Amino acid sequence: MITVEKALEIILSESQDFGVEKIPFMESLGRVLKEDIGADRDFPPFDRVSMDGIAIYHDTYKKGDITFPIESIQAAGAEQLSLKSQKNCIEVMTGAMVPKNADTVIPYELVEIKDGEAELATDTIKQGQNIHRKGLDRKQGDLLIKQNTIISSAEIGVLATVGKATVKVAKQPKVMIVSTGDELVEVDKIPLNHQIRRSNVYTLVALLQELKIQADTAHINDDKAILKQQIEGYLLDYDVLLFSGAVSKGKFDFLPEILEELGVEKQFHKVKQRPGKPFWFGTISPFGIDSESRSIGRKRGVVNNRTTIFAFPGNPVSTFVGCLKYFYPWLRKSIGIQYVNEDNANLSENFTFHPALTYFLQIRLQNKNGKLIATPLKGKGSGDLANLADADGFLELPADKTEFMKGEAFPLIRYRPH
Numbered sequence: 001m002i003t004v005e006k007a008l009e010i011i012l013s014e015s016q017d018f019g020v021e022k023i024p025f026m027e028s029l030g031r032v033l034k035e036d037i038g039a040d041r042d043f044p045p046f047d048r049v050s051m052d053g054i055a056i057y058h059d060t061y062k063k064g065d066i067t068f069p070i071e072s073i074q075a076a077g078a079e080q081l082s083l084k085s086q087k088n089c090i091e092v093m094t095g096a097m098v099p100k101n102a103d104t105v106i107p108y109e110l111v112e113i114k115d116g117e118a119e120l121a122t123d124t125i126k127q128g129q130n131i132h133r134k135g136l137d138r139k140q141g142d143l144l145i146k147q148n149t150i151i152s153s154a155e156i157g158v159l160a161t162v163g164k165a166t167v168k169v170a171k172q173p174k175v176m177i178v179s180t181g182d183e184l185v186e187v188d189k190i191p192l193n194h195q196i197r198r199s200n201v202y203t204l205v206a207l208l209q210e211l212k213i214q215a216d217t218a219h220i221n222d223d224k225a226i227l228k229q230q231i232e233g234y235l236l237d238y239d240v241l242l243f244s245g246a247v248s249k250g251k252f253d254f255l256p257e258i259l260e261e262l263g264v265e266k267q268f269h270k271v272k273q274r275p276g277k278p279f280w281f282g283t284i285s286p287f288g289i290d291s292e293s294r295s296i297g298r299k300r301g302v303v304n305n306r307t308t309i310f311a312f313p314g315n316p317v318s319t320f321v322g323c324l325k326y327f328y329p330w331l332r333k334s335i336g337i338q339y340v341n342e343d344n345a346n347l348s349e350n351f352t353f354h355p356a357l358t359y360f361l362q363i364r365l366q367n368k369n370g371k372l373i374a375t376p377l378k379g380k381g382s383g384d385l386a387n388l389a390d391a392d393g394f395l396e397l398p399a400d401k402t403e404f405m406k407g408e409a410f411p412l413i414r415y416r417p418h
């Protein structure tokens, strides 16, 4: 059995580059940008009026004039007008170009307009006021968004303004999520006494949606021949297989032997952790299956000539934390996300855990004076998925300690938005 640290190290060493694709920018939210985005023109692109009012030539005011005949109106979206006489003014709207020969804007609130003339109702006017100068924010060619940024709503606006209707992003792997087990029925069915509804598949689908991956799903009963046949097909068709269940010691826990029979290279089975001890991880190289089959797989849309298999233990909490702790970092490294916010949180009370295993303790989070405080919400073991809805995340308590003291900080895996 290996440690959590070693398991993660092995998984990260198996990360893969899935390449780049071009997509409509409005589909890029949450994806990883794979090009630098530069300013296509100055920001703003012209001297921009920033208050509704009148535009004047400042020297005229300096010489003592306070009444300016109105020549015309400069609207936003209209071509630039020109002040014909230095003694006049032009009414100007926010977002319009500053008219030629004008250099100062006075808001309507500080002028009185009567009989086609604007009279100033202020004596503190600075040359250039209320003009947002061309190129003040950014110059043409400036770097606006760096490659490998995760695209947020803020970046969407910037992409729009520079005219990036399509944008290069990291391609996502093609993922199949498989649940196993005769006891599982569909969500819309009434389970018999000995049955439960399947939930892990949907948890995993949702966790992957948060990473902007639309995974396919399948359910297979505990029948070794069928399992083997189905999985063989999936190995050809997918970059990643995520399993939940059938990896422990039971009479129907067929997955580890099937995967090995199919030529998948086991990287490890069992990790010193709770929950999720029987976690199985493996990869299949291009030569695991004959190359003709692999090229068929590629034609069907597989990105890489290789499949990575995460087989999480079936108990719902094991599957959930396994995906967050192992699949998430693997995916992030694969698609080039450089910055991950690794929070710590402080225990609100003493906690004891005896086995020499890393313990993923469910906790509820509170922010007290800028410090994250984690209150244990242990639950009734890895089958207790209802507890996940009460908790906010997990504290990762190291395997080499038994007593965890109030106030001590430990790494946090959170699953609710900050």
Ligand SMILES: Nc1nc2c(c(=O)[nH]1)N[C@H]1C(S)=C(S)[C@@H](COP(=O)(O)OP(=O)(O)OC[C@H]3O[C@@H](n4cnc5c(N)ncnc54)[C@H](O)[C@@H]3O)O[C@H]1N2
Pocket: 179, 180, 181, 183, 184, 196, 197, 198, 199, 200, 201, 244, 245, 246, 247, 248, 249, 250, 253, 275, 276, 277, 278, 312, 313, 314, 315, 316, 318, 382, 383
């Ligand atoms: N003799 C031993 N027994 C068990 C061990 C062990 O080391 N020795 N490990 C225990 C631990 S820890 C875990 S975790 C589970 C792992 O079980 P499997 O991966 O083999 O999963 P299953 O047997 O298929 O199911 C376990 C449990 O989870 C429920 N389950 C499975 N899939 C789903 C799903 N999609 N949605 C909801 N619930 C699911 C299933 O009904 C079982 O109750 O093994 C322990 N046993």
Ligand code: MOO
Pocket: 273, 274, 275, 276, 277, 278, 313, 315, 317, 318, 382, 383
């Ligand atoms: O390792 Mo298991 O997930 O505790 O029941």
Ligand SMILES: [Mg+2]
Pocket: 246, 247, 248, 249, 250, 253, 314
């Ligand atoms: Mg089992």
